[in-house]
Amino acid sequence: MTGKKLLIKHAAELITCAGAAPKKGAAMADIGIISDGALVAEAGKIVWVGPTDDLPPDSEEQCEVIDATGQCVMPGFVDSHTHMVFGGYRPEEFFWRLAGTPYLEILERGGGILNTVQATRSASLAELKDLAARRLENMLAMGVTTVEGKSGYGLDLDTELRQLAVMDELNREQPVEIVPTFLGAHAVPPDYKGRTDDYVDYMIKEVLPAVVRQGVAEFCDVFCEQGVFSLAQSRRLLAAAKNMGLQAKLHADEIVSLGGAELAAELNACSADHLLQASDAGIAALSQVRTVATVLPMTAFCLRESYARARVMIDQGAAVALATDYNPGSCFSHSMPLVAALAAIQLNMKPAEIVTALTINGAAAVNRADRIGSLEIGKQADVVILGYPSHLYLVYHAGMNIVDKVIKHGRLIWN
Numbered sequence: 001m002t003g004k005k006l007l008i009k010h011a012a013e014l015i016t017c018a019g020a021a022p023k024k025g026a027a028m029a030d031i032g033i034i035s036d037g038a039l040v041a042e043a044g045k046i047v048w049v050g051p052t053d054d055l056p057p058d059s060e061e062q063c064e065v066i067d068a069t070g071q072c073v074m075p076g077f078v079d080s081h082t083h084m085v086f087g088g089y090r091p092e093e094f095f096w097r098l099a100g101t102p103y104l105e106i107l108e109r110g111g112g113i114l115n116t117v118q119a120t121r122s123a124s125l126a127e128l129k130d131l132a133a134r135r136l137e138n139m140l141a142m143g144v145t146t147v148e149g150k151s152g153y154g155l156d157l158d159t160e161l162r163q164l165a166v167m168d169e170l171n172r173e174q175p176v177e178i179v180p181t182f183l184g185a186h187a188v189p190p191d192y193k194g195r196t197d198d199y200v201d202y203m204i205k206e207v208l209p210a211v212v213r214q215g216v217a218e219f220c221d222v223f224c225e226q227g228v229f230s231l232a233q234s235r236r237l238l239a240a241a242k243n244m245g246l247q248a249k250l251h252a253d254e255i256v257s258l259g260g261a262e263l264a265a266e267l268n269a270c271s272a273d274h275l276l277q278a279s280d281a282g283i284a285a286l287s288q289v290r291t292v293a294t295v296l297p298m299t300a301f302c303l304r305e306s307y308a309r310a311r312v313m314i315d316q317g318a319a320v321a322l323a324t325d326y327n328p329g330s331c332f333s334h335s336m337p338l339v340a341a342l343a344a345i346q347l348n349m350k351p352a353e354i355v356t357a358l359t360i361n362g363a364a365a366v367n368r369a370d371r372i373g374s375l376e377i378g379k380q381a382d383v384v385i386l387g388y389p390s391h392l393y394l395v396y397h398a399g400m401n402i403v404d405k406v407i408k409h410g411r412l413i414w415n
């Protein structure tokens with residue numbers, strides 16, 4: 001953080017994304033574009049936003065000034081769903097899947113998530129931290145100023161805590177803010193095979209309390225999926241987590257339509273994620289609550305699954321966020337540009353809706369919409385400047401990283 005003032009002026013488009021959050025349904029297209037816009041930040045916060053012509057006369061005094069002529073200024077991106085702390089890689093599985101082996105079958109055979117669990121268990125904190133730090137640098141270069149990260153490659157007390165400790169330490173040592181999520185129910189480890197309820201008991205009695213005692217997670221997530229954790233098991237774990245002060249997230253209806261979207265709505269989860277197979281009733285339920293429907297189109301792309309029905313969700317009034325799902329299995333990519341392109345081309349989302357989904361609704365999906373996700377007075381000055389004059393280029397310049405500058409807490413940190 002810095003006490004120095006920052007002034008950004010003459011932005012061809014300054015996108016505020018202001019307004020009540022999460023933005024639901026039609027409100028998602030309302031992104032508050034100011035032409036020839038300007039913004040002033042002081043002590044890490046936004047203190048002024050408006051047309052450059054209206055800047056108070058002494059605005060440039062003692063300010064670092066960025067001239068954004070021909071550029072688009074918008075809130076920093078929030079990647080609200082990743083699994084970025086892990087050891088090892090699984091390139092061979094990608095090609096097994098392309099050759100026809102289903103994702104869940106690879107997991108059932110002891111590969112998939114369980115493969116990464118082995119590699120993560122045998123990695124030290126320093127090794128995991130070094131890998132995660134490099135990933136965060138790459139994310140930052142794509143405009144990500146806040147990222148959610150999940151545990152879930154330990155499935156035992158020590159390794160789950162180690163993954164969370166990595167995020168905790170990195171939060172203090174580098175600029176991208178990390179939102180930590182406990183995902184101990186990501187798969188059933190081999191020593192609990194066939195005893196999923198016992199594993200859920202172990203999570204509730206031993207691992208969750210330790211996580212909460214250490215204060216290293218804000219959310220609890222579950223991979224609610226056929227052959228992994230049932231609706232009842234997910235409900236039980238998330239209820240216990242809520243009692244201990246963690247908010248709920250859910251991997252819902254990713255491969256099989258189980259009713260995960262309905263469960264997320266029932267629990268008033270902060271977000272329901274994936275939703276490729278969400279039922280009509282599940283989408284209707286999400287549109288009635290504040291739960292953010294987090295759609296991860298790169299996972300559908302990499303798994304060759306059908307895409308989530310984001311258009312239907314928005315048209316029915318749900319709040320949609322977009323995120324990467326960066327992980328070594330189902331989606332080994334943290335490309336925000338590819339997410340934006342797929343959202344337009346495959347999900348039929350409008351460019352303005354995509355902006356909302358990557359910023360203020362992403363912030364809502366990690367319970368931070370009061371602090372980040374929009375460019376409004378009093379909010380954290382987390383800003384992205386695109387090398388092109390409009391947000392349309394996020395989609396139109398397909399798959400390209402068009403981020404020119406990144407500002408975090410009012411400080412230029414990537415250029």
Ligand code: NIG
Pocket residue numbers: 083112113116223251254299325327328329330331
């Ligand atoms: O969101 N499906 C569960 N978890 C991740 C994949 C994790 C992995 O394959 O390592 C997901 O797709």
Ligand code: FE
Pocket residue numbers: 081082083251325327
């Ligand atoms: Fe995921």
